[in-house]
Amino acid sequence: MENFKTVNPSDIQIGENLIELADIEANSGHLIKEEIVTSTVGSNKYVYTEGDVLFAKLRPYLRKVLIAPNDGVCTTELLPIKGINTNNNFLYYVFLSDLFFNQIKREMHGVNLPRVSPTKLGELIIPLPPLSEQSRIAAKIAQLFALLRKVETSTQQYAKLQTLLKSKVLDLAMRGKLVKQDPNDEPASVLLKKIKAEKQELIKEKKIKKTKPLPPITDDEKPFDIPDSWEWVRLGDVSLITTGNTPSKNNLIFYGGNLSFIKPADIQNMAINYDTDEFLSKEGEEKGRIAHKGDILITCIGNLGRNNVLNKKAAYNQQINNISPLILNSEILHFFMLSNFFISSMYRLASATTLPILNKSKLASMFVPLPPLNEQQRIIKQILKILRGISND
Structure with missing residues (x-):
C-alpha cells in the first residue's frame, strides 16, 4: 500500500469530488450521496483516485468501506488505500472481513473515539492469493452477496406479509367475523351486568376504591358494527387499571431475585422477559406495584401498546399500566389491544408531545368490543391456530 497523500485546504478547488464519512453506508459499500466542493475547505483532506479503497479508521465506523467511483478528496477519517499489484475489489472484501476487523480492534488507540493509524494499518496481515485468483474470489463474493440481498429482500417482504396477515386476523376477530356466533351463547349484555356486580x-x-362512572358510549362514537350479541364497552368498565412505580434502589436487587421488575423493554407482544436485570427485594414488595398471573401489562409511554398476559407475579415500573380483567378472558383483551384499531386509538388519545404518553384515565376510557364469554374462547382458539400457522410457514 502506498503512502497516504494529504492536500492543504488552499489547494482544494471548488468543483472537486468530495467524500465524507457520512456519505458511505456501513457494510454495503454503497455511496449514499456524491458531493462536490462548493466553498472554501477548512481542513486538510486525503487525495484519492478512482478505484482506491476508502476505509473508515474510526472504531464505530470500521465497516464503512468504499471503492472510489472517481478522483477526488476525502475527509481524514477515511484512508484511501492503493493496492500494489492487487485487485481492489478483493481488498474491499478483505477490509470487511472479521479477520481484518479483529486485527484492527487490537491496534486502535484513543479513548473517546478510538482509531487506527495509517502506520498500524499498513502493518496488518492479510491473505494474498495470486492476482488472477483475487479477481475470481472477488467476483464470486459479489455474486453471493447479490444472492443474499435477494434473500434478505424476500425475507423482509415475507415479514411484512406476515404482519399484514396478523393485522387482518385481529381486525376480523374484533368485528365478530373470525368465528361464527352461537345463538345459544349468553349475550355480552348479561356478562357486562355480572362484571358490574x-x-x-x-x-x-x-x-x-369507588370511582366516577365512565360515560356511556353513544352510537355516533362506535367505530364499526359488531354482532348483536356483543357490546361496546370502555376498558375501565371491564377491568381494573393501575399504573406502576419504581421503588427506591434500596428495594431493588440485581439478578437472581424472585420477583421480576418489568420495564417497557421487557414487554413484547408475544412474550414477557422475566429474566430482567432488576428484582424486588422482600421489603420492596410492600412498596412496589405488583401484577399477578392473568393480568396484562401494557406500555403507555413512547412505543405505546406493547402488551402481554403475565404467567406469574411480577412488579412493573411507572411507564407501564396493569390491566386486571374482571370475569372475561385476559387473552381476548390482549389480542384486541394488539389490533391496529386499538394502537392507533392510543396514539390519538396520547399527549401531544415528542414522547407520546397515555395516562391511566385515558386508557380506561378507550373502547373495546365485548363478545359473549363462550365466543371469547372460540376466538382465542382460532387466533392462536392461525398465528401458529403463520409462524411455522
Missing part, C-alpha cells in the same frame, strides 16, 4: 362487590369489600 363483581366490581361493586370489590368496592363493598374495600378491595378497590
